[in-house]
Amino acid sequence: MTAPDRMRLGLPDLGIGVGLRLPHYEEIFETRPKVDWLEIISENFLVPGGVPLANLDRALANYPVIQHGVSLSIGGTTPIDFDFLRSLRALLRRTKSPWVSDHLCWTGIATVNTHDLLPLPYTADVVRHVAARARIVQDTLEVPLVLENVSSYLTYTSSEMTEWDFFRAVVEEANCGVLLDVNNIYVSSQNHGFDPNAYVDAIPAERVVQIHLAGHTNYGDYIIDTHSGPVIDPVWDLYRRAIRRVGPVSTLIEWDEDIPPLATLLAEAERARVVREEVLSHAK
Amino acid sequence: MRNDLASVQAFLASVIPSRTPVTGDPALAETAARFVAGNTRLTPAAQVDIYRRQFWYRHREILNDDFPALARLLGEPTMDAFCRDFLDAHPPAHAPFHKMIEPVPSFAATWPGFETDARRTFAADMARYEVAMLDVRASADAPPLDPQKLASLPEDAWERARIVLHPAVRRLVFSYPVHRIRKAWLVAGEPAIVPENPSPAHIALYRNRELVTHFEELEPEAFTLLGLLAEGVPLVPALGQLAEPLPEEQQHHVASSVGRWFQQWTALGIVVDVDLPSSS
Numbered sequence: 001m002t003a004p005d006r007m008r009l010g011l012p013d014l015g016i017g018v019g020l021r022l023p024h025y026e027e028i029f030e031t032r033p034k035v036d037w038l039e040i041i042s043e044n045f046l047v048p049g050g051v052p053l054a055n056l057d058r059a060l061a062n063y064p065v066i067q068h069g070v071s072l073s074i075g076g077t078t079p080i081d082f083d084f085l086r087s088l089r090a091l092l093r094r095t096k097s098p099w100v101s102d103h104l105c106w107t108g109i110a111t112v113n114t115h116d117l118l119p120l121p122y123t124a125d126v127v128r129h130v131a132a133r134a135r136i137v138q139d140t141l142e143v144p145l146v147l148e149n150v151s152s153y154l155t156y157t158s159s160e161m162t163e164w165d166f167f168r169a170v171v172e173e174a175n176c177g178v179l180l181d182v183n184n185i186y187v188s189s190q191n192h193g194f195d196p197n198a199y200v201d202a203i204p205a206e207r208v209v210q211i212h213l214a215g216h217t218n219y220g221d222y223i224i225d226t227h228s229g230p231v232i233d234p235v236w237d238l239y240r241r242a243i244r245r246v247g248p249v250s251t252l253i254e255w256d257e258d259i260p261p262l263a264t265l266l267a268e269a270e271r272a273r274v275v276r277e278e279v280l281s282h283a284k
Numbered sequence: 285m286r287n288d289l290a291s292v293q294a295f296l297a298s299v300i301p302s303r304t305p306v307t308g309d310p311a312l313a314e315t316a317a318r319f320v321a322g323n324t325r326l327t328p329a330a331q332v333d334i335y336r337r338q339f340w341y342r343h344r345e346i347l348n349d350d351f352p353a354l355a356r357l358l359g360e361p362t363m364d365a366f367c368r369d370f371l372d373a374h375p376p377a378h379a380p381f382h383k384m385i386e387p388v389p390s391f392a393a394t395w396p397g398f399e400t401d402a403r404r405t406f407a408a409d410m411a412r413y414e415v416a417m418l419d420v421r422a423s424a425d426a427p428p429l430d431p432q433k434l435a436s437l438p439e440d441a442w443e444r445a446r447i448v449l450h451p452a453v454r455r456l457v458f459s460y461p462v463h464r465i466r467k468a469w470l471v472a473g474e475p476a477i478v479p480e481n482p483s484p485a486h487i488a489l490y491r492n493r494e495l496v497t498h499f500e501e502l503e504p505e506a507f508t509l510l511g512l513l514a515e516g517v518p519l520v521p522a523l524g525q526l527a528e529p530l531p532e533e534q535q536h537h538v539a540s541s542v543g544r545w546f547q548q549w550t551a552l553g554i555v556v557d558v559d560l561p562s563s564s
């Protein structure tokens with residue numbers, strides 16, 4: 001793990017991690033591979049007990065675990081679900097995750113949950129709406145909230161600023177952290193025709209506490225963030241650019257579809273470690 | 285038309301779960317264009333349809349993952365039709381997937397896509413069993429029964445003591461022995477053949493101390509007794525309630541079996557405590 005003096009928003013650089021996924025549980029618990037930390041999908045562990053929490057405890061016995069969520073719906077227009085936040089907070093007591101992340105998106109309305117991460121219109125009104133909710137969430141959870149940029153497959157007629165200006169405005173008004181998903185930046189840049197480097201360059205570096213790397217699926221007319229396959233070279237280039245800008249930041253490989261053998265995932269994590277160290281050593 | 289956040293979200297939430305492409309409906313496509321910008325490659329409606337397709341792929345995968353035996357029974361095309369109809373009838377309203385799948389058994393019990401009533405009954409049983417398996421896997425934990433506490437109970441304790449069952453125990457009655465059939469299909473790899481005739485089964489589904497889910501087949505009387513204990517009725521009054529409507533021969537059977545049942549339930553971890561209220 002990196003020295004504790006490398007902190008941003010008071011949060012440590014944990015090094016290189018991987019997303020903890022079911023097919024890898026036993027091998028990770030038995031062999032304790034060399035990764036610095038694990039990320040869990042919080043919702044998979046919001047259960048009363050049994051197998052999921054026993055597995056979580058096995059992970060916690062050997063690794064720092066960070067909670068990453070998918071159903072906060074911070075940009076939703078339905079009231080904040082405080083029962084959900086209470087469950088998240090209870091899980092935080094178990095994991096001792098120093099921050100909790102979720103997506104800058106909305107997932108549904110009162111009667112329909114799409115279980116998807118839908119983009120928001122990039123407007124000043126929506127900035128205020130999301131930031132107000134994020135402050136409440138952060139106060140309730142009592143750990144820093146870290147918001148992640150999503151991949152998007154549509155843009156809105158009502159948007160009045162770029163995605164990166166919107167992202168910056170939200171995290172600054174809410175005073176929360178950034179989980180910079182560089183694959184999502186790449187996917188959205190290809191879908192909407194913007195320069196991904198401009199996005200990376202505009203992110204408030206001092207707020208970036210985590211980076212996500214993943215693969216995706218290119219359908220020709222559009223790209224979907226499937227978290228399948230290895231990270232592609234242009235995304236590695238974006239990662240280099242991000243690390244040059246923000247310095248040593250906890251970095252995670254996500255792989256959720258066509259999940260490969262653990263060795264393949266670990267090799268991808270090792271590549272992230274090498275890339276990160278190369279960039280950081282050049283920066284010295 | 286309003287273009288505020290709530291209106292945008294209401295529109296998208298209304299079309300994303302739909303099975304009809306937005307591109308195929310001129311009125312919807314026109315509405316989509318008011319909210320969604322599109323680009324040189326994709327119209328606004330085509331962009332919305334990406335999310336609509338993703339909705340279907342995601343929820344089809346969840347239903348297939350959570351109901352593997354039901355999927356095996358139906359086969360891929362029919363399972364797809366079942367999932368489509370289910371999502372039309374019960375669009376997910378909550379984030380937790382367990383809430384989304386709760387109505388699957390009752391939906392299966394009335395779904396018109398089955399060839400016969402018998403298959404429908406079988407499918408509903410199987411769906412109920414698969415929901416219970418997921419439920420048992422993640423239900424609350426409980427410390428094991430303390431044998432010393434059991435040994436130290438006074439003789440009259442069973443008149444008053446509430447027998448506490450593990451919170452993960454589920455009692456299930458089926459028209460078909462789906463618990464055995466599911467194991468044969470998915471574990472032993474046997475062909476997915478539905479029995480010609482029903483064969484009712486009473487089971488307790490539970491998690492052992494190693495957190496592995498098992499079923500235990502119960503005699504109907506044992507099943508009823510376990511239900512009374514789960515409701516908090518102490519053992520002796522529960523036995524009284526159980527025996528009262530039974531013919532004499534069955535009453536003798538219950539009396540001679542209850543010790544064996546109780547030992548079995550404690551050994552399996554189904555019984556985890558005996559709560560003796562204070563006499564005051």
